Amino acid sequence: MKLLIDTNIFLGVLLEQSRADDARNLLLKTDEHDFLISDFSLHSIGVLLLKRKKADAFRKFVADIIVHVGTAVGRLSTGEMDVLTDYANSFGLDFDDAYQYALAVKYDLTIVSFDSDFDRTTRGRTEPAAIA
Numbered sequence: 001m002k003l004l005i006d007t008n009i010f011l012g013v014l015l016e017q018s019r020a021d022d023a024r025n026l027l028l029k030t031d032e033h034d035f036l037i038s039d040f041s042l043h044s045i046g047v048l049l050l051k052r053k054k055a056d057a058f059r060k061f062v063a064d065i066i067v068h069v070g071t072a073v074g075r076l077s078t079g080e081m082d083v084l085t086d087y088a089n090s091f092g093l094d095f096d097d098a099y100q101y102a103l104a105v106k107y108d109l110t111i112v113s114f115d116s117d118f119d120r121t122t123r124g125r126t127e128p129a130a131i132a
Contacts, residue, residue, distance in 0.1 A: 001131070002034045004074075004104045006113035007041040007096070009128060010065070014049065014057060019114060019128075026112065026128035030069045033131070036109055037065070039075040040099045074103045091121045 005026075012023035027035075042062075049058040065071050076084060080102060087105075088098035097117050104111045104123055111118050111125040118125035 001032075002036070002107065002109045003112050003131070004036050004038070004100060004107070004109040005041075005071070006100055006111065006115060006125075007038075007044055008114045009112060010037070010041070010045055010061070011048070012114065014045070014054075014061060022128040023114075026131055027065070029131065030071075035065075035069070035071040036074045036103070036107060037071050038100055038103050039073050040096060042066070042073055044096070074107060076102055076106070080106070087121070091117075093117055093121070 009023045009026065011017065012020045013027060045061065046058050049055065049061070066073065076099065083105075084095075084098045084102045087093060087101045088095065091098075091101070093101060094117075097115065100111060100113075101118065101121055101123065103109065111123060112128055112131060113125045114127060115125065
């Protein structure tokens, strides 16, 4: 299965949040699924970790998840920003959720997220525990 892994899944593990075990179990399934992270998520995680003085955690995250595991990094071009704003308006999404949604549509990915805002969209979302 081709999966778009939302920012909150990675942060759940990195910050040991309440559902970290579900997120961690999903991230162990790299042999079974193709993972994609948006460039927006990657940068957001970097901003957050560096702000919290966790540069080594960010370095390790990139090495483990992107380089070693081979998680693809997806991006939208400037020409695709119109569709992003269309999704934001159609589904009541904020910028980062509309960005994720646009990537999921572009690459035909299943959105994996704890964020219920995706439930308002036609693609919906799947939580980590539901991924076999």
